Amino acid sequence: MNEYQLNPDLFNDNVVMEPIRAGFGKGLKAIGGTNDKVVALCADLTDSTQVGLFRETFPDRFIEIGISEQNLVTVASGLAMAGKIPFAVAYAAFSPGRNWEQIKTTIALNDQPVKIIASHAGISVGPDGATHQMLEDIALMRVIPNMIVIVPGDSIEAEKATQAIAENGKPSYLRLAREKTPIISTENSPFEVGKAYVLREGTDISLMGTGAMTYQLLVAANLLSEKGINAEVVHIPTVKPLDSETIISSAKRTGRVLTAEEAQVAGGFGGAVAELLGNQLPTPIVRVGMQDRFGESGEPMELFDYFNMTGEHIANTAEEFITNKPQYHREM
């Protein structure tokens, strides 16, 4: 089992909150300092995506693309052909929302190590409403062969993930969020592309989360423990390739799986876990996330509540699931 050090202040009132995108900004600046092949491109969203930090530090390696996301990723493809490591940065709603085919053909099939950085993903973008709440991107990206898909759980992990994908030589997708969320990890917590981490061991159900939803799962696990339910929490920042070993072994231990993501459950992270379990260890599963509907305007936490994605809602969903579904494949 992986040793994962949770933020000791996680459940205190003074827990540090930071947007996940901020970690990307710091990570890119750091890797830019050690690898001069790293370049960054942005589609007129430089400050809000946090790529501004890289632009200030390495102005010669920053390229403003304007509001043209198809051009963003195809110019990045060309830069990669010339030996660079391009970070193509925009909002998830537009990239990959608008340029999926270019990503597939000129980056994934073309096997170029372009990093697609998608900020402001999920419903937590809030008041901007459904047009700007990208919920389909996990599904869109993970069906492309040769694409790495990472959804960091906090800004520290986003910083590590940014540096990890910079030098992996592969097309990679990094999904970021706008809103401040609790720091769940520490500088010493492990992060490796393709690895999942058991944050809390349990016996009754595995709560598997990606991105900031892992925090909600930890909240749910605390609430469940008050009711005598012993939930395991697995943090899965890499949606593709999935850490099948960790996921299967957790499902074996608990016999029930709940997934949580700030995205459409159809085809998304929950879909990926369901496929894995269906193939290797059929296990009852319930998927928390967007249930085949669009978001709408609202404050982020209002929306989480409205769409049943808070820790409280997840605890209720888990409890109901446990009541109604038998536990399969339990191996003590």
Next chain:
Amino acid sequence: MGKQLSLADLQKKANDLRIDVICMLEAAKSGHTAGSLDLAEIVTALYFNIMKIDPKNPAWTDRDIFILSNGHTVPIQYAAMAEAGYFEKAELQTLRKLGSRLQGHPERVKLPGLENTSGPLGSGLSQASGYAYSLQYLENSKHRFVYVVMGDGELDEGNVWEAAMFAGKYKLTQLIAFIDRNNIQIDGSTETVMPLEDLKSKWESFGWHVIEIDGHNIQSIIDSVNMAKAITNRPCVIIAYTIAGKGVDFMEYDYAWHGKAPNTEQAAKALHELGIMDSIINPEETNI
């Protein structure tokens, strides 16, 4: 490369590549004939006169870059690559067949010497711009050039004009674009499907230097590239007026040949026009 080929040699080579294209497409039983034929002179001039390349060392770091944006015309590129020595000519017969390195649309990872993967239209100019940006601003490699070939129908794609703005903004002087202005696309003539004219002023207004040439005149192609290289404050686009299906009388000007391969009988007739007198398609006799 060895000694400079004469204009007559180059013209003969263009004709040979057309013969290869007809044989490849007949064997493949599918593919895009018209554009593959009409690009013969441009591709010949690039591969056998203009570009600095080393077919025996496709990854040579000082090479010029060729990006085919309208990937459906790749048979002419494959034919040129085989002729130049990137691979054996016999392999041309595998076009579009299972397991072949010669995919129906070009895939970089499959065949050394291909610089990009294309087919879905409109992305080549952006890729070429990214490469040219790197040469001009990130590497200071002033002696290398990036050539991109686009179809004219392809200019319907918005991605092309995003790239045109980008290259104009950054004054990518090592970027040289060709437009194969053959006036056809799948549904008919370009001016019927979605009018492109006034094409010259469109590109000029995006900050490009425009050169217009007869795309079947090899001397004009070479001269236009030399002119483009002399323009050092803007990207250059060469609008090459061509005849779709050039070289085969019954294919010329006919948009029906955009996405169709000749059958055996049609191929024999086409080869006859191209100077192959034997009426039977026989790979050995047609030197493939």
